Amino acid sequence: MNLRNITADKLVALYRNRDLTATEVIQGVFEEIERTDKDVRAFITLMRDRALEDARRVDAKIQAGETLEPLAGVPVAIKDNMAVRDVLTTCGSRILENYISPYTATAVERLRSAGAIVVGKTNMDEFAMGSSTENSGFFVTRNPHDLTRVPGGSSGGSAASVAAGMALVALGSDTGGSIRTPASFCGVVGVKPTYGRVSRYGLVAFASSLDQIGPLSKTVHEAAQILEVICGFDHYDSTSADTPVDEIVKGLDQPVKQIRIGVPKEYFVDGMDAEVKAKIQAAIRLYESLGCKIEEISLPHTEYAVATYYLIATAEASSNLARYDGVRYGLRQAANGGLQDMYRQTRMAGFGKEVKRRILLGTYALSSGYYDAYYLKALKVRTLVLRDFQKAFERVDVILTPTAPTVAFKIGEKTDDPLSMYLSDIFTITCNLAGLPGISVPCGKNSEGLPVGLQLIANHFQEGPLLQVAHQFEKAGGFLL
């Protein structure tokens, strides 16, 4: 059973009417995975037995005439940096190849409590460091729209699983664009919520001040449903925001007339793909036709964002990844030279090239003599980036940009040049630096049939209006521009 032509609410309605059983659906999902995933390779771990067990539980509820949870029997895929109890959590790394989680991440636990069925754990760039899923310690995931191209990253497996119809919705994590870029490349919806909105408990830390969990789905409505379930305070995460979660689904159908949309001039740079630019301009015209007010705005520090991000993210990563020393987690390499030697040998054997590169860069930025020049300076520029947005949101409700400067690139195209790979995140990382919520939605395909992504950004905790504006775009045919 391919899930490409069904949505979560329709599926649950079919269960309610007893037109389908969850067992049939989950069995069908694994048949589809068997057919499709040998080419796409979205999954690292499949959870067939547990998923079928969950499905039987849903079916028993239907049989007994009990009220079904909002996501009852909805098959979801989880990025492999989120803990699921008694299941492998590899984070795409050889260093965690055999690591089995003793507990479940809060976001996943909330999805399960809402009835969702986890079908598997998806491939990703190692420790979420990458924009293409080519940095996985295990294998490369391919874009379902063109198997010679990358699915984007780092949540490439999650995006590909939804785009290929192997999961209905998925969870990803976004540190610099890792949900939105793959959503854009795979032609699906991806949301990075406000920092602190979704608990990071059970999410393997990459850059703690930037990481945020969010949904990937085919429609904005499904993304809203997932957000309502996973958002909210959790005392297991010390940075969890204690801000009430508004009803998001309810507000989706409000018209967007009079909404002020800002278009930052700095996001329409030279060297941007002409077809991507044309689609974004078409999206702007569509919003105009819906009665929105389009305003050109300026976010002057945008050009410094990539540099700022790669200092802060790598500095935090170098600290977070110090825990992989062969003592508590996963891999341990035998060494003759004592404890220190064991640390080093384990980390050399377990980490891939990009992870080592970023640990070195982050350590350098934090090292004595360079801390002020690099790390502290980056934190100050982060303030400037945040101020740019604060100023802009005095004038506009939502900011509109492309998600990425290009469509999905070819596998291998950027692997030799880390800097060019970093620059593919140029439009997404500002959201993370400023802690803002952002969404990528499809806005048509280029002449080669490859999806283009439109990014919308809102002020802190404004997920409701953000998804409303995205939903109205979808309703007006924006996904097919």
Place this chain on the structure above:
Amino acid sequence: MKISEADVEYVAKLANLEVAPGEKKELAEQLSRIVEFVDQLNKLDVSAIEPTAQVVTSVKHAIRDDRVSPRTGSSDAGKTVKLFKVPKVITER
């Protein structure tokens, strides 16, 4: 700023990473390019700007109460296992 192979070696030591001799040159070149790129931040005068380490609003508390509360999805290890055996990690020099 240029990163030398000696810099790579020094930083690797700080990070508890072993870098293979064959990798040092490539890493030094790649890191030099990245550091040259981030040097663009020097164009900005940030002497009067406060750093932002964390963009968090409405955080209730940084630490929770010291109280045991059951949580679904958590490990039973604490209930069922009396002790964890760990391999010896400290060796004599």
